Amino acid sequence: MQTQVNCPNCRTPFPTQVFQIVDAQRQPELKQMLLAGALNVANCPNCGAQIPLGAPLLYHDAEHELMMVYVPMELNLPMHEQDRLVSQLTKAIVDSVPQNQVKGYMIRPPQMMLSMQSFMEKVYETEGITPEMLQRQRDQSQLLQELVTVEREERNQKIADKADLIDESFVAMVQSNLQAIEQQGQNPQVQDVFVKISNLQAYLFKNTEVGREFMTAQVALAKFQKEAQAAGGLNLELLLKHLLLNLDNERVQDSIIRMGQQGIRYELFDLLTTEIDGEEDEARKEQMVALREKLLMLFESMQSQAQELMEKAKGTLDILLAAGQNLPTAIQNNAADIDENFLYFLEASINQAEQQGDSNQAFQLKQLQSGLMAEAEKQLPPEVRLINSIVKAETDDQLKMVLRQIPQAERPQTSQLLEAMAERAEESDPEAAAKLKKAKSMLLFL
Numbered sequence: 001m002q003t004q005v006n007c008p009n010c011r012t013p014f015p016t017q018v019f020q021i022v023d024a025q026r027q028p029e030l031k032q033m034l035l036a037g038a039l040n041v042a043n044c045p046n047c048g049a050q051i052p053l054g055a056p057l058l059y060h061d062a063e064h065e066l067m068m069v070y071v072p073m074e075l076n077l078p079m080h081e082q083d084r085l086v087s088q089l090t091k092a093i094v095d096s097v098p099q100n101q102v103k104g105y106m107i108r109p110p111q112m113m114l115s116m117q118s119f120m121e122k123v124y125e126t127e128g129i130t131p132e133m134l135q136r137q138r139d140q141s142q143l144l145q146e147l148v149t150v151e152r153e154e155r156n157q158k159i160a161d162k163a164d165l166i167d168e169s170f171v172a173m174v175q176s177n178l179q180a181i182e183q184q185g186q187n188p189q190v191q192d193v194f195v196k197i198s199n200l201q202a203y204l205f206k207n208t209e210v211g212r213e214f215m216t217a218q219v220a221l222a223k224f225q226k227e228a229q230a231a232g233g234l235n236l237e238l239l240l241k242h243l244l245l246n247l248d249n250e251r252v253q254d255s256i257i258r259m260g261q262q263g264i265r266y267e268l269f270d271l272l273t274t275e276i277d278g279e280e281d282e283a284r285k286e287q288m289v290a291l292r293e294k295l296l297m298l299f300e301s302m303q304s305q306a307q308e309l310m311e312k313a314k315g316t317l318d319i320l321l322a323a324g325q326n327l328p329t330a331i332q333n334n335a336a337d338i339d340e341n342f343l344y345f346l347e348a349s350i351n352q353a354e355q356q357g358d359s360n361q362a363f364q365l366k367q368l369q370s371g372l373m374a375e376a377e378k379q380l381p382p383e384v385r386l387i388n389s390i391v392k393a394e395t396d397d398q399l400k401m402v403l404r405q406i407p408q409a410e411r412p413q414t415s416q417l418l419e420a421m422a423e424r425a426e427e428s429d430p431e432a433a434a435k436l437k438k439a440k441s442m443l444l445f446l
Contacts, residue, residue, distance in 0.1 A: 007044040016042040024061040068111035313345035
């Protein structure tokens with residue numbers, strides 16, 4: 001839902017998105033934003049201030065059969081208004097689930113959480129995060145705030161006194177805060193904080209064991225990424241080179257493996273075996289053998305997962321192809337299985353049918369692909385469907401047809417939305433930005 005916000009810091013008005021529903025399985029990106037504390041938090045485009053948006057929020061997690069809602073007290077909603085709102089949000093969840101998959105917990109009133117803290121603790125619980133872990137994270141956050149508000153001598157003493165809180169997660173928190181401030185650009189209001197956090201980071205890197213280890217890892221990973229970029233992408237020789245350079249640092253080694261795991265192939269094991277055979281240092285040879293075993297286990301696991309995903313995608317594809325005129329219903333009933341892996345499999349199946357000259361199969365698969373795109377379009381929020389329709393319009397007449405469907409009362413708000421979206425698309429998609437600007441101008445005269 002789009003809403004207008006006035007920054008409490010500099011009074012700048014700007015549009016922003018507010019979410020009232022988080023469906024953990026259907027909207028994993030919203031769940032991640034919620035866990036990161038970034039959901040319903042607006043960033044002022046003028047001064048960079050972060051503004052929490054007080055909004056009702058319903059959370060649904062089908063895996064844990066959890067449905068709960070939090071309505072901020074500061075909204076001062078009368079009880080009947082609150083009940084009506086919760087009922088609407090719950091209905092939206094139930095309506096999004098195929099009828100044969102509706103479970104009892106969905107039609108019961110959701111749990112009412114009295115505070116955002118208790119709401120988040122329930123979400124964290126599903127992630128296996130304990131109250132003790134949360135308290136430690138809060139203590140670390142509090143310590144970071146204290147360290148950037150005191151002078152150097154007091155800062156250093158606090159670090160010594162709170163040594164039990166200075167671990168890898170704390171150093172990562174410092175790094176994360178620096179990156180967040182950097183994204184705000186040259187904002188003078190946050191530069192002083194940036195300098196203090198930078199000085200804190202430098203002190204940790206120099207004077208604490210965990211800081212030194214973190215810095216060593218950052219340098220090694222940056223070097224790996226830089227060489228991969230210079231080479232035009234990751235290759236097996238480069239991957240092996242940096243794995244061998246970091247045999248003594250398992251943390252860096254694991255990070256490199258994660259970054260390059262999609263490129264792991266049998267040829268890598270041949271290269272590594274050649275290196276092992278030529279190694280004379282027995283201790284280092286043992287490390288290389290252990291690395292080969294680790295890579296082999298990962299590779300076999302990836303192959304097994306890929307096979308399972310392919311079989312699952314093929315089963316879903318067979319169901320949808322057999323649906324005929326009932327395709328929309330079949331899509332809804334199998335929505336949970338129509339994911340990125342399925343769409344990749346569908347595209348690969350189309351290419352295979354075309355290469356084999358099976359025009360009938362290729363036609364059926366393309367029809368299914370079009371049907372999926374049409375159904376996906378229906379599930380998008382109205383404002384997203386509108387933006388897509390505007391961008392897809394090929395002529396001014398088509399664009400006018402789209403704009404005339406907007407009710408007169410909604411046009412001022414739509415005009416603000418078009419302006420905001422055009423600004424966002426200016427650098428990434430100038431053509432779309434130009435079309436959105438044209439639509440905003442046209443809307444004034446329709």
